[in-house]
Amino acid sequence: MPDARVTVTVHGPDPLSRAGVVRHLQHQPSVELVDRPCPLGDEPRGAVAVMLAERLDDRAGAELRRLVRGGRQRVVLIAGELRETELMAVMEYGVRAVLWQHRTTPKRLLRAVHRAARADRSTPCGVDRRL
Template identity: 55%
Template sequence: MPVPTDRIAVTIHAADPLSRAGIVRHLQHQPTVEVVPSSPPGAAGPAAATVAAAAAVAVMAVDRIDEPSAAELRELLRGGERPVVLIARELREPELLAVVEYGVRAILWRHQTTEERLFEAIRQSARGECVLPPDLIGRVLGQMNRLRRSEASAACAGTGAVPPFGLAPRETDVLRLLADGLDTRTISEKLAYSERTVKNILHGLMSRLQLNNRAHAVAYALREGYI
């Protein structure tokens, strides 16, 4: 989501006070970041709406994804308007696929999170870009490949079916470049499309397939074997 000013408003979500203090310490020297109060889960009313509108990016720190943290994550991502930077100690494959499908745009390993890496993840997320550690990308691709092989085996055995083809070739081309971390302008240059055309392609497929955002579209394309 584009940020309308040169400052990025950030809310911090961490059950552990020490984790929250550590994130604040990482961000307090960044002049373009403003940490704003976060409203409690499920909060409503004018005050909560003001905070939600002010927060361009949410930063959430967890050890692992359990039921309470998954519920909070889904609440933060509701509506697809606010990107989330997730800082995790570890993620198992099912948890990894879940957070990607929820719409998380950036994931950082806690032991690798420095002030510079956190700020860069926030900045890129605010611009609508995705940030994943290299080893995490490999795990996502590996899990998707396993799912595709499982689907193919089920189809051959007569116990299931491979999902029908649902993406046009140019949609696949756009999503493949999006998965490589390219922005709209660079994708348009590589495919010789206008930026408006690229945006229309993404909007069309997300509307047709009921996908929440670009990260969800990439996750869908990976899971279904289109890219």
């Protein structure tokens, strides 16, 4: 049985990176992109949020916490670099999947989005392999 259609928002400070993720997801029949992520302070839209962050700095950490707050959205993080302590923090925030930027492919991204959509809060964070 195919996965149900999943609504997705894409977040991140770099417009080119966001456009690349949108391009990969927009033609997937099992994904419905929500064009405009909600403004800061509003309730998240979409079942899954894809967050792009080169590093887990204060701004990225605050955005991740905002996205997972209340458990209404499940988050897939595409990260450039994460130290072990930052990875543990991401898991504590409730991020459902972590993909490494240099290893992310359209297929891996789509699989992570669907797994995140199906996961409940007790499901452990899925982390793509490290080098």
